[in-house]
Each structure stands twice: as C-alpha cells, then as structure tokens.
Amino acid sequence: MILWINGTFGAGKTTVAYELHRRIKHSFVYDPERFGYVLMKNVPQSISKGDFQDYPLWREANYKLLKQISEEYDGIIIVPMTLTNKDYFYEIISKLTKNGIEVNHFTLSAFKQTIDQRLRRRFEGMNSWAYQQMDERMKSLADPMFMEHIQTDNMSIDEVVETIAELALIKLLPDNRSKLRKSVDRLRVTFKEINIFK
Numbered sequence: 103m104i105l106w107i108n109g110t111f112g113a114g115k116t117t118v119a120y121e122l123h124r125r126i127k128h129s130f131v132y133d134p135e136r137f138g139y140v141l142m143k144n145v146p147q148s149i150s151k152g153d154f155q156d157y158p159l160w161r162e163a164n165y166k167l168l169k170q171i172s173e174e175y176d177g178i179i180i181v182p183m184t185l186t187n188k189d190y191f192y193e194i195i196s197k198l199t200k201n202g203i204e205v206n207h208f209t210l211s212a213f214k215q216t217i218d219q220r221l222r223r224r225f226e227g228m229n230s231w232a233y234q235q236m237d238e239r240m241k242s243l244a245d246p247m248f249m250e251h252i253q254t255d256n257m258s259i260d261e262v263v264e265t266i267a268e269l270a271l272i273k274l275l276p277d278n279r280s281k282l283r284k285s286v287d288r289l290r291v292t293f294k295e296i297n298i299f300k
Contacts, residue, residue, distance in 0.1 A: 104172060104203060105270060106195060107182045108248060109210035110239040112221040114259065118210065119182035120291050121263045125274040128177030134164045135183065155185070161193045168194070172203045178272065186242035206270040209248045210262065214240065216255045259288065 105122065107115045123129045138154030145151075154160050171179055185191055199205050212220075217236055242248075250269060254262055260277070267274045279287070 103270070103272075104168065104179045104181060104198065104205045105266065105272075106185075106205055106207045107180065107210065107266075108185055108207060108243065109212075110186075110217060110236055110243060111184060112217045112236070113184075113210040113212060114220065114254060114262065115182035115184070115210060117259055117288055117291050118262050118266070119180045120287075121259055122180050122266065124287075125263065125267075125277055126178050126180075126272060127275055129180055130171070130175065130177060131180045131182070132168065132171065133183070134160075134181065137163055137167075155187065155190055161190055165194045165197055168198060169201060169203065172198070184239060186239050186248075188245070188247055191247065206266075207248070207250065208266055208269070209243050209251045211240075211243065211251045211253050212255045 105119075107119050107122075109115050119131050123131050135154075138160055141157055141160055142150065142154050145157075151157060168179065168181070185194070195205055195207060214236065217240070221230065221236075244251075252262060252265055257265070264274065266272075277284075
C-alpha cells in the first residue's frame with residue numbers, strides 16, 4: 103500500500119509522513135524530491151526546467167521505483183509530495199492504481215493564512231519559491247481529482263495522522279513520547295525540510 107500525502111508547500115506533508123512512519127510498524131518514507139534534486143544538478147543550466155516535475159524522466163523514474171518497491175516491500179510506503187498537475191498525477195498515481203497497486207491519496211488543505219504562518223515558521227517569506235507557488239497550488243488541489251481532502255487548520259498533527267490512518271484502515275502503534283520529545287522529533291523534520299541537515 104502507498105499513502106500519498108499531497109498538499110501545497112507548508113501544508114505539513116513531511117511532518118505528517120514521518121509521524122505516520124513512527125506509528126506504522128512496517129513503513130518506509132519515500133521522498134520523490136530526492137531524485138528531483140539529483141536531476142536538477144545534472145542538467146546544464148541552459149536546458150534546465152524551473153520545476154523538476156516537468157522532466158518526463160522524473161515522473162517515469164518515480165512511477166517505476168514506487169511500482170518496484172510496492173511489489174517487493176511488505177509494508178506501507180509513505181510519499182509526502184506536492185503533485186498538482188493532473189497529467190502528472192495520472193502518470194504516477196493513476197498509473198500505479200491501474201497496475202493493481204493500492205494507493206490511498208490524501209490532500210492536506212488549509213486556508214491561505216494558515217499556510218502563510220507555517221511557511222514563516224520554516225523561515226520562508228513572501229519571496230520564497232514555496233510562497234510564490236501557494237495560490238496556484240491551492241487552487242489546483244481544490245479539484246475533486248485530488249481527494250481525499252483533509253482540512254487541517256484546526257487539527258493537531260496527531261489528529262491528522264489518526265484521520266489518515268482511520269480512512270486508510272491502518273492500525274497505528276501507540277505514541278508514548280513526551281510532548282518535549284515530539285517537539286524535538288518534529289523540529290528535526292522541519293530542519294530537514296529547509297535543507298539544514300541535507
């Protein structure tokens with residue numbers, strides 16, 4: 103099974119993905135961005151694209167690798183990735199489903215003010231790439247194609263995790279961490295997201 107966690111930048115995808123990973127006994131976090139960064143660094147600037155998702159190779163490689171992992175790995179694959187182009191959605195997610203792979207897709211939604219606050223907590227202001235993409239991505243993700251939508255404005259991270267698990271019929275392990283430990287774990291994820299430790 104694949105759990106695809108979609109949403110605009112700052113929606114909480116990566117945090118939720120790693121929280122699910124901690125609470126699902128056999129699980130693996132697969133990050134499609136990693137291949138995107140490698141791809142961008144190995145293409146001459148004169149022919150490079152502004153978004154690695156626009157490379158057919160990125161879409162094909164992620165589809166094929168997710169398909170292979172799904173067929174060989176006896177566990178749940180968690181994919182935190184913003185995907186707002188309908189054609190690209192088809193090339194990866196719909197194609198996986200057509201090949202008999204169970205994909206549970208969730209879009210983490212929130213109002214613009216909430217996303218703005220979350221991006222600022224990640225030190226991404228109005229001039230950041232993520233902020234500049236926000237309006238267009240939020241509009242695209244509102245389409246019914248990107249269901250199941252989970253409105254996260256007034257939900258804690260734990261509540262989002264539990265909602266996804268309930269909808270996907272997944273049993274979660276108990277979380278016995280203290281509030282401090284949770285905060286530290288989530289801060290580490292945030293640092294990864296802003297490339298401090300990458």
